[in-house]
Amino acid sequence: MSKNGNGGLSPIRHHNFCAGPAALPTAVLERARDELLDYHGLGLSVMEMSHRAAEYVAIAEKAESDLRELLAIPANYKVLFTQGGATQQFAAVPFNLLGAGGRANFVTTGIWSNKALAEADHLFGDSRVAASSEANGHVAVPRPRDIVLSDDAAYLHYTANETIGGLEFDYIPDARRPDGSDVPLVCDLSSSILSGPLDVSKFGVIYAGAQKNIGPAGLVVVIVRDDLLDRARDDMPSLFSYQALSDAGSMINTPATYSWYLAGLVFEWLKDDIGGLGAMDIINQRKADKLYAAIDASDFYSNPIAPLNRSRMNVPFVLADSRLDKRFLAESEAAGLLNLKGHRSVGGMRASLYNAVPEAAVNALVDFMADFEQRNG
Amino acid sequence: MSKNGNGGLSPIRHHNFCAGPAALPTAVLERARDELLDYHGLGLSVMEMSHRAAEYVAIAEKAESDLRELLAIPANYKVLFTQGGATQQFAAVPFNLLGAGGRANFVTTGIWSNKALAEADHLFGDSRVAASSEANGHVAVPRPRDIVLSDDAAYLHYTANETIGGLEFDYIPDARRPDGSDVPLVCDLSSSILSGPLDVSKFGVIYAGAQKNIGPAGLVVVIVRDDLLDRARDDMPSLFSYQALSDAGSMINTPATYSWYLAGLVFEWLKDDIGGLGAMDIINQRKADKLYAAIDASDFYSNPIAPLNRSRMNVPFVLADSRLDKRFLAESEAAGLLNLKGHRSVGGMRASLYNAVPEAAVNALVDFMADFEQRNG
Numbered sequence A, B: 001m002s003k004n005g006n007g008g009l010s011p012i013r014h015h016n017f018c019a020g021p022a023a024l025p026t027a028v029l030e031r032a033r034d035e036l037l038d039y040h041g042l043g044l045s046v047m048e049m050s051h052r053a054a055e056y057v058a059i060a061e062k063a064e065s066d067l068r069e070l071l072a073i074p075a076n077y078k079v080l081f082t083q084g085g086a087t088q089q090f091a092a093v094p095f096n097l098l099g100a101g102g103r104a105n106f107v108t109t110g111i112w113s114n115k116a117l118a119e120a121d122h123l124f125g126d127s128r129v130a131a132s133s134e135a136n137g138h139v140a141v142p143r144p145r146d147i148v149l150s151d152d153a154a155y156l157h158y159t160a161n162e163t164i165g166g167l168e169f170d171y172i173p174d175a176r177r178p179d180g181s182d183v184p185l186v187c188d189l190s191s192s193i194l195s196g197p198l199d200v201s202k203f204g205v206i207y208a209g210a211q212k213n214i215g216p217a218g219l220v221v222v223i224v225r226d227d228l229l230d231r232a233r234d235d236m237p238s239l240f241s242y243q244a245l246s247d248a249g250s251m252i253n254t255p256a257t258y259s260w261y262l263a264g265l266v267f268e269w270l271k272d273d274i275g276g277l278g279a280m281d282i283i284n285q286r287k288a289d290k291l292y293a294a295i296d297a298s299d300f301y302s303n304p305i306a307p308l309n310r311s312r313m314n315v316p317f318v319l320a321d322s323r324l325d326k327r328f329l330a331e332s333e334a335a336g337l338l339n340l341k342g343h344r345s346v347g348g349m350r351a352s353l354y355n356a357v358p359e360a361a362v363n364a365l366v367d368f369m370a371d372f373e374q375r376n377g
Helices: A026-035 A054-071 A084-099 A111-122 A241-248 A255-273 A279-297 A322-334 A359-376 B026-035 B052-072 B085-097 B111-124 B242-247 B256-276 B277-296 B323-336 B358-377
Strands: A077-082 A104-110 A130-134 A153-160 A185-188 A207-210 A219-224 A313-318 A349-352 B078-081 B104-109 B128-132 B153-159 B185-188 B206-210 B221-226 B316-318 B349-352
Touching: A026 A255, A054 A077, A054 A255, A077 A241, A084 A104, A084 A111, A084 A153, A084 A185, A084 A207, A084 A219, A104 A111, A111 A185, A130 A153, A185 A241, A219 A241, A255 A279, A255 B256, A279 A313, A279 A359, A313 A322, A322 A349, A322 A359, B026 B256, B052 B078, B052 B256, B078 B242, B085 B104, B085 B153, B085 B185, B085 B206, B085 B221, B104 B111, B111 B153, B111 B185, B128 B153, B221 B242, B242 B323, B256 B277, B277 B316, B277 B358, B316 B323, B323 B349, B323 B358
Parallel strands: A104 A130, A104 A153, A153 A185, A185 A207, B104 B128, B104 B153, B153 B185, B185 B206
Antiparallel strands: A077 A219, A207 A219, A313 A349, B078 B221, B206 B221, B316 B349
16 A cells, blocks of 8 residues: 555645544545556456455455454454444344343443433333443543442443543443443444554454444444354344344345445555554554643643543544634635534534544644634634 | 446446446446545545535435436435445334334245345234245246235335346235225335336335445435334334434434445436436346347247346346356356356346446347357357
8 A cells, every 4th residue: 555644645635634434544545546446457346346256255354354453353252344333333232232131231421322322221221320421521431430330230331432522431441240240341432443452352342333443434343252142132133133243244235345345445554554553552642642732732722621531533622712613613624624613512623533634634733723823812 | 427337338347247236337436536535626535524514415415316306206205325235124114114003014026025024024023925926936926916915014015126036026016905095015126226217106115225226335225205204113223213314314323425425426327427217217128128038049048037027137047058157157257247147046147237237238248148159059
């Protein structure tokens, strides 16, 4: 893959801070473009291949094996490539894990974890909040000792990174009932998967919508420990079944073949161009540190999150004078800094610094912010 | 859009008869390629746009309005762009239509209609076969008088075109209970939607996986009459809800944005390059007539389907001597005629002649078949 993916951008490409669907590496898009009409001389596009064709199966298997290598996924975990985004997993998780009884337990830390809880509740009722940061306005995640599961907990669900709030866990919770027995830990990792190394062995189920650090929207990756495949409810839509997806190599029906291929290109870029998740972690830390430092050094900008839980991927900030918001957004866009508007539910600004956002983009943003402050402060 | 989409192929593109994911118009892929790194000078790819961005919403709305125009969809129908393929709709349809009680009724004509029935049965039991072509080996669809609904029918489901069997309805069934009262007609149109004009007003629900005549795999289009939005079961996964999808403009969560965009390019190609579904219908009829004529004129090739129900989209055929199958497939592939192998469940050959398969491809196939017969007959 060409080497300009995370470095300078080609002249036509602007800096894209979108929260999702998010920026993809330029090198990945260049390769997709070059292969779009004719994949490796086969005379057709990847989009036009049967998912059963040997060439496509090789693409799919390479993507899985690269993802396994990047995250060092243990052999007793299945990797599934399915559809419907994280929101579909809000339903699929309880369908797959509540078949042997028990209650879903949740740590709620903002909009996305509450949505996951609401869907489990809508379907099966009786969900339990094991801990919440609601009392502090979701600016700091609950500490480990504050997470108290119910005696009948079937699993504990949490959201590693709240994309809208910009709140990220600084630790992996322990999922134990009051009697000390383990329950599976389930994590929505949509907006921080692949941002750095991860100890997958701590988890029962990990799921992640692709449209932040994996690939285009419409794909969701599920990583599930194989001893959990027998806990499903019988009344589940067939496509939700982790067991059935696993048995079929994620091909119960036609998968999102092109999105899967693009995810594979992103995995390859992470391995070959970036050098793996250790290297990615360092770059991401540097990017986030730089932006938070700029925010903290000024009274003009502010971010409300406790330092320990500041998200490396999504940095919301507000201007001291919100009447300047429109001007900030218009001028930043004119300067080639795209999609800095905060989520409609919270307003202000948000800069998402996913893997594909190069350090040069953060430098340009920090420079713009300083200049804007000087002109308007 | 460039005009070589349905005419000659560019030298690098072979003739692709895949049943799905299937051929896309070369002109569509060329445009996607040209726009891949920078959409209309905005400095980012369509894949990298927020689904809430004005530019993306314009893409999504244009796709819907072009589809409405192509199919002359009446104003009292909602058009939804969702995920999970037709297989997810096998579950979503009963969830959406059985909330007021009653039984799902099915016409079964092969593998796909039986899968739709099996999923409804798996979820809610008690599905009824209103008619079946099983007795004739699925070579002719039931006649209208043979379709007998139950007194408590909630809807009648059928599969307009069986992709594997190559069996296509020559009429739109009447969906009436024995007492003469109407029930909604539900149709899986995955493999024949947009192959010609359609009277949408005859249907309650139409759904179609994209990966044949619409776009890439991972997208499914649902067209639903608005008076049916209030019949849903309460225990439905939120993403399945036609009402919720309709209220949110298909954006309950992040949709498959890039697939939706590509579908829009296909709709534009159908309108502007082909001239609409009337013109497409004539081309498709000519393509199918030519291939069936070649099969019928020879004792070397045969197709078992009753002439009235021969699919225009999927033409299965066998060689009189199946020991020649491997040679046929190897030589056709070497001649640039790709993916002619029949479905693994039936063997033999299958040529899918979807909209994006140009007449030149059929000519090349017919010529190859005659030549192969001469050398091996």
